[in-house]
Amino acid sequence: MAPTRRDFLKMAGLTAAVLVLPPRLAGGADKVVTPSAAPLPLAGPGRRWAMAVEPRKCRPDCRACIDACHGVHNVPDFGNPKDDVHWIGRAPMGKVFPAETHAGLPETLRGLPVPVLCNHCINPPCVRVCPTKATFQRADGIVVMDYHRCIGCRFCMAACPYGARSMNWRDPRPFVAKLNVDFPTRTQGVVEKCNFCEERLAKGLPPACVVACPEKALTFGDLEDPRSAVRELLGRHFSLRRRPELGTEPQIYYIL
Amino acid sequence: MKLYNRGIILAGIALFLIVATFPFWYGRGKAVPPPDLKLDTAAIAALKEKLCVEPAEFMRTDHMRLLANWREGLREGQRTYTAADGRVFEIGLTGTCLKCHDNKEQFCDRCHDYTGVKPNCWSCHIVPKEVR
Numbered sequence: 001m002a003p004t005r006r007d008f009l010k011m012a013g014l015t016a017a018v019l020v021l022p023p024r025l026a027g028g029a030d031k032v033v034t035p036s037a038a039p040l041p042l043a044g045p046g047r048r049w050a051m052a053v054e055p056r057k058c059r060p061d062c063r064a065c066i067d068a069c070h071g072v073h074n075v076p077d078f079g080n081p082k083d084d085v086h087w088i089g090r091a092p093m094g095k096v097f098p099a100e101t102h103a104g105l106p107e108t109l110r111g112l113p114v115p116v117l118c119n120h121c122i123n124p125p126c127v128r129v130c131p132t133k134a135t136f137q138r139a140d141g142i143v144v145m146d147y148h149r150c151i152g153c154r155f156c157m158a159a160c161p162y163g164a165r166s167m168n169w170r171d172p173r174p175f176v177a178k179l180n181v182d183f184p185t186r187t188q189g190v191v192e193k194c195n196f197c198e199e200r201l202a203k204g205l206p207p208a209c210v211v212a213c214p215e216k217a218l219t220f221g222d223l224e225d226p227r228s229a230v231r232e233l234l235g236r237h238f239s240l241r242r243r244p245e246l247g248t249e250p251q252i253y254y255i256l
Numbered sequence: 257m258k259l260y261n262r263g264i265i266l267a268g269i270a271l272f273l274i275v276a277t278f279p280f281w282y283g284r285g286k287a288v289p290p291p292d293l294k295l296d297t298a299a300i301a302a303l304k305e306k307l308c309v310e311p312a313e314f315m316r317t318d319h320m321r322l323l324a325n326w327r328e329g330l331r332e333g334q335r336t337y338t339a340a341d342g343r344v345f346e347i348g349l350t351g352t353c354l355k356c357h358d359n360k361e362q363f364c365d366r367c368h369d370y371t372g373v374k375p376n377c378w379s380c381h382i383v384p385k386e387v388r
Contacts, residue, residue, distance in 0.1 A: 136331065147380060148327055171379075179387050181350065187379035202335055 047140035048223040049196055050251040051210070052233045055093065055114040057217035065115055066090065068212030069194070074185045076172035085166040087194040088117040088209055093256070097240060112256075115218065117209070118143060118164040118194035119242060119250030126156035126165065141251060142196045152189040161243055162250075165193045223251070291370045294362035299355055309337065309345055309352075320375075323349065349381045358385055 003011070069075070069088045076085050094101045094110040101110055124143045126135050134149035135156050157165045171188045179185070183199065186192045197207035205211075210218045221228035230253075239253040259265065300306065308315045310322065326337060326347045337345045346352050357363045360383050368375060 138333065146327070146331055173379075179382060181382050181384045181387055184350070184380040184382060187376070 048251070049120065049141055049201070050221065050223045050230050050253065051117075051196075051207075052219040052230050052239065052253045052255060053115055054217045054219075054255045055112055056256065057215040058113055058115065059215060060113070062214065063090075064212045064214055065209035065218060068208045069117075069197075071178065072180055072183060072197075072200075072208045073195075074172075074176045074180055074183055075192070076168070076175035076185075077177060078170065078172075078175050083169050085168060085172065085192060087192070088115060090114065091116050096242060097254075097256075099243075099245075100240065109256075114254065115209075116162070116164070116242075117252065118196070119162055119248065119252045120194075120196055122249035122251065123247060125159040125161070125248060129155040129159040131155065138198070142198050142201075143193075144195050144198055145191070145193060147184075147186055147190050147192070150190040152191065154191060156191055161246055161248065165191050167191050288370070291366035293366055294359055297356060297358050299358060303356070308356075309339055309343075323377075349377060350384065354383060360385070 066086075066088050070077070070086070073087060075087050078084065090113040092110065093112040093114050094105070096114045096116055120141055120143050122141065124135075124137055127137050127143060130136075131153060132149045132151055134146050134151070135143065136146065137143050152167065154167055157167060168186050168188050168190055173179075173185045173187075176185060197205070197209075200207060206220050207218075210220045219229050219233050221230035223230060225231065233255065234253055237255040239255050241250040241253060244250070295306075310318075315322070329337075330347060335347055337347050339345065354360065360378075
């Protein structure tokens, strides 16, 4: 018996409904698709290097971290602020956290020297603007430079909101106080910055500044590891990051 | 047409041609001897088997490509190089190449000068012997 007009319309409607409905509701596909949390951009296999800084522990005129870093990495000292090249430095708290500074803040806190270095952002603007991919982000989050590729355009310096980058306006080698033979210098016309001691990490050593600090004010570790010293410290204290409103996701955490 | 000061002009032209073509006829048939590369460093003498990272013929023609590959690999975290024969080397110009070839002037520079290439490796990479 040929189907009635009514039966034909029923079948046609059901078929259309099955085709239109998402597979899960229709029961067609047994693969359950859960909306997984978006992975950290470029986060590597279980590594996300970060640093917690406790400026209150710093001695007033201590330069141990700066001297250690600049000594290991052959950072030149040109002796004038115009040519200044630095990987790590110190700045008063009022300058590092201008949004957190107000008239009621005592001068002792406002002038507190705070170690400042490259923030190794999760979303680094310097990497985005680099036209030669000289600055790039590794899988473990470290933002590093391939000095072979740097053409000295200084887009990255304009992009970095933290002033973490320096230009070699002159040949830096004569201005390196004592050359460390195990690390190259830079050349005239390239930008340089902190590399989170990636060359030491490759050997299993913590960053030079962390080792040099006499007060253990710098704590380095893997944010992906819940038992790391950084996670433990950040879990116990309230911490600030520099200019988080920019969305760069800095990985240097300040406990003030 | 009259040429004034014919003698001086013709002599001048002749002198100019002689001077301008001097390098061509003076060096004709002669070849500058290829540079004498020194392999007599202490580190090489101590090697049981006198072998570079790869065979010498390959290194002679392709060391620049090898080094370029090394520095690109480093971006991906590749810190060691496995040679064709399976030996593993740490990647590094100062740390690996110059450990044996610590006589840059008699090795690198002689050939680079001869072939007229000016690699800019040394503006950043350190030659340990040149450091006081």
